[in-house]
Amino acid sequence: MKISGAQAIVKSLEYLGVKDVFGIPGGATLPLYDALADSKIINHYLMRHEQCAAHAADGYARASGKIGVCMATSGPGATNLVTGIANAYMDSIPIVAFTGQVPTHVIGTDAFQEADITGITLPIVKHSYLVTDATDIPQIVAEAFYIASTGRPGPVLIDIPRDIQQQFIDYHLIEKVTLPGYKPTIKGHARQIKESAKLILESKRPVLLIGGGIITSGASEEVFKLATTHRLPVTWTLMGKGGFPENHELSMGMIGMHGTKTSNMAVQNCDLLIGAGVRFDDRATGNVARFAPHASIIHIDIDPAEVSKIVKASVPIVGDARTILKALNEYLSEFEPKANHEGWLSQIKKWKKNYALRVPRDKILKPQLLVHTLKKMTAGMEIIVTTGVGQNQMWAAQYFNMEKPRHFISSGGLGTMGFGLPSAIGAQVAKPDALVIDIDGDGSFQMVLQDLATIACYNLPVKIVIINNRYLGMVRQWQQLFYKGKYFAVDLEKGTPDFEELGRAYGIRAKSVKEYSQLEKSISEMLSHEGPFILDVHVEKEENVFPMVPAGAALDEIIGGEAK
Amino acid sequence: MKHTISVYVENKPGVLARIAGLFRRRGFNIHSLSVAPTENAAYSHMTIVVDLEDKPLEQVVKQLHKLINVIKIHDYLPEEVVERELALIKVNASSEVRAEVIEIANIFRAKIIDVSRNYLTLEVTGTEDKISAIIALLKPYGIKDLVRTGKVAVARGQATE
Structure with missing residues (x-):
């Protein structure tokens, strides 16, 4: 029996196990949506902006470990996906984006709603396809899913x-995909693993740095085993948050620009740095020339192009982080763990005590206190946190401790303001029973607030906590610190709507908090409310994120972070 | 420093754009690029001469490898590879200098492929240096038109065995 290309897409998606897709239809996807309407398996979530569809697919993928799917029509629909695709590319998140295109015979004629989306997205996709014959659809969709989810994951556009x-x-x-030019390395080189083991056993000042690759490959258990067996202090990049339990005594907190002073000091003073699933981003390393100056570096990553791209590795191991760490743990189990770095551990303990992140004690609405209180009141609950980008994101990363992977969802590489709300939508769809909290900024939130309609429409019980300082806070902080306090184009006071009223307009329960005394009560109200909720907290306007390593400085040149 | 790499790719639409885009985005400079199908029509071969100023060759090769349509890459040392370039040179050859131009062509084993009253068109093959040398010699006569293919390269038998 013959079926249409559109039906073939839907059939392929069903076969590949897709349950949820996010999108907005249009002229060039009418046949696709007609076929999608008949699917009894796939739920389509109608978004209010295509960028949010891509971010929702991204959040869905991060929360579930599955592939996120989004759809948009040709032209503006497709170009609206671009930020979302770039975001997924930078953070290596598997999404597949379907776009409609004008009919083949008018491609290249500047037809209505025509945009060369495969051309536009070339530098931000792992791979892309322009389908020219419907016969290829089953093969292309299968290849796209295979490419998106294997090796170093990333977005694929069709x-x-x-x-x-x-x-x-x-x-x-299509049951099996083989591509002649694509064979990701999974197993690490045995000799390199032995070499790493030797360095680990000999090290007097080791540090284990974990990144997004640990989350992607599901390597948390192996990380835990390696760290606890050999007493390795652990730090993480923003993307690696949750890869190792943050309340563990070996945890040092996040590395980098707004990392803990302990982590940054430890990296600068260690003699061995084991970077697993990391790419040594500039926000993590600070000044690269002066990064970890005394350390031998073991670099574990699935992407060979990341090895020695930024930081020269003494022992590079290309492959899947979990597979490699498992092999490393197995090999190391033949040796007695050496307890030769007690002095280092007590040094770190001292740093941890002296440089612990401060929770403001004065009873005023400081953002740190808000996040701290939120964490305290949700302790023990299954919580997924998403964030906007900027100060809100850093406070969430610093003060909302995570014990498990895939529970902290944030835009790392691209730093996309507006990621919090749509990624929370995706996470909630992926994990209907989880409590999803979007810790957002007033600036980030206003970039995507039209998708409150999506939350209302599907009654997704997402909790939106807005750290509202009526500023583009991170930009203001930089203007204060590095541009002599000349504030320009950062004040959001005028024009920002009343978020309580806004919530009401969408039929979403909302509450503004302006006094510290109302904070705990309002958080309780939010947590006990079954549906979506906006908690708009008016925090201290000019609070800054500290500690901070200024751009271009080495990791131990830190502003703030001392104990009182 | 210039380096020659030989890249086998799937012969599909958009592959050249992917490769050119990658070079542009990562800040690698292409000195010359030649591309044509191989004996198997499903694949094309590219000879790319990369101008390596501050980016290491290793990054260029690794990033190219990440493209799904790239099948294999050879990065040869200069002594491991035979390289040729072809140039078509239309040079002024009015009656008083025609004999001299023909003599130069003969020395370089260039073929005369077109003759008109005032011009000769030469086809010359060889290494980059040889091409540059004949161009330098012909320049004083007045070069009307010049087209070079860019380098193509293949590994020496010894390097393959």
């Missing part, structure tokens, strides 16, 4: 002209 969606074909299942 652009399908409208006439191709309407072309009738004989559908055939």
Whole structure:
């Protein structure tokens, strides 16, 4: 029996186990949506902006470990996806984006709603396809899912002209994909693993640095085993948060620009740095020339192009982080762990005590206190936190401790303001029973607030906590510290709506908090409310994120972070 | 420093754009690039001469490898590879200098592929240096038009065995 190209897409998605997709239809995807309407398996979530559809797919992928799927029509629909695709690319998140395209015979004529989306997205996709024959659809969709989710994951785009969606074909299942030019390395090199083991056993001042690759590969257990067996102090990048339990005595907190002083001092003074699933981003390393100056570096990553791209590795191991760490743990189990770095551990303990992140004690609405209180009141609950970008994100990263992977969802590489709300939508769809909290900024939130409609429409019980300082806070902080306090274009006081009223307009319960005395009560109200909730907290306007390593400085050149 | 890499790619639409885009985005400079199908029509071969100013060759090769359509890459040392370039040179050859131009062509084993009253068109093949040398010699006569293919390269038999 012949089916249409559009039906072939839906059938392929069903076969690949897709349950949820996020999108907005349009002229060039009418056939696709017609076929999607008949699917009994796939739920389509109608968004209010395509960028949010891509971010929702991204959040869905991060929360579940599955592939996120988004859809948009040709032209502006497709170009609206661009930020979301770039975000997924920078953080290596598996999403597959479907875009409609104008019919084949008018491609290249500047037809209505035509945009060269495969061309536009070339530098921000892992791979992309422009379908020119519907017969290829089952193969292309299977390849796209395989490429998106294997190796170093990333976004794949499939652009399908409208006439191709309407072309009738004989559908055939694709069970196995082999690509001649794509064979990710999974197993680490045995000799390199032995070499690493030797360095670990000999090290007097080791540090284990974990990144997003640990979350992606599901390596948390192996990280835990390695760290606890050999007493390795652990730090993480923003992307690695949750890869190791943050309340553990070996945890030092986040590395980098707004990392803990303990982590940064430890990295600068260690003699061995084991970087697992990290890419040594500039926000993590500070001044690269002066990064970890005394350390041998073991670099574990699945992408060979990351090895020695920024930081020269003494022992590079290319492959899947979990597979490599498992092999490393197995090999190390033949040796007695050496207890030769007690002095180092007590040094770190001392730093941890002296440089612990401060929770303000005065009873005023400081953002740190808000996040701290939120964490305290949700202790023991299954919580997924998403964030905006800027100060709100850093406070969430600093003060909302995480014990498990895939529970902290944040835009790391691209730093996309507005990521918090749509990624929370995706996370909530992926994990309907989890308590999803978007810790957002008033600036970030206002970039995507139209998608409150999506939350209202599907009654997704997302909790939105707005750290509201009526500023583009991080920009203001930089203007204060590095531009002589000349504030320009950062004040959001005028024009920002009353978020309580806004919530009401969308039929979403909302509460503004302006006094410290109302904070705990309001958080309780939010947590006991079954549906979505906006908690708008008016915090101290000019609070800064500290500690801070200024751009271009070495990690031990830290502003703030001392104990009182 | 210039370095020659040989890249086998799937012969699919957009592959050249992916490779050119990658070079631009990562800040690598292409000195010359030649591309044509191989004996198997499913694949194309590219000879890319990269101008390595501050980016290490290793990064260029690794980033190229990440493209799904790239099948294999060879990065040869200069002594491991045979390289040729072809140039078509249309040079002024009015009656008083025609003999001299033909003599130069003969020395360089260039073929005369077109003749008109005032011009000769030469086809010359060789290494980059040889091409540059004949161009320098012909320049005083007046070069009307010049087209070079850019380098193509293949590994010496010895390097393959």
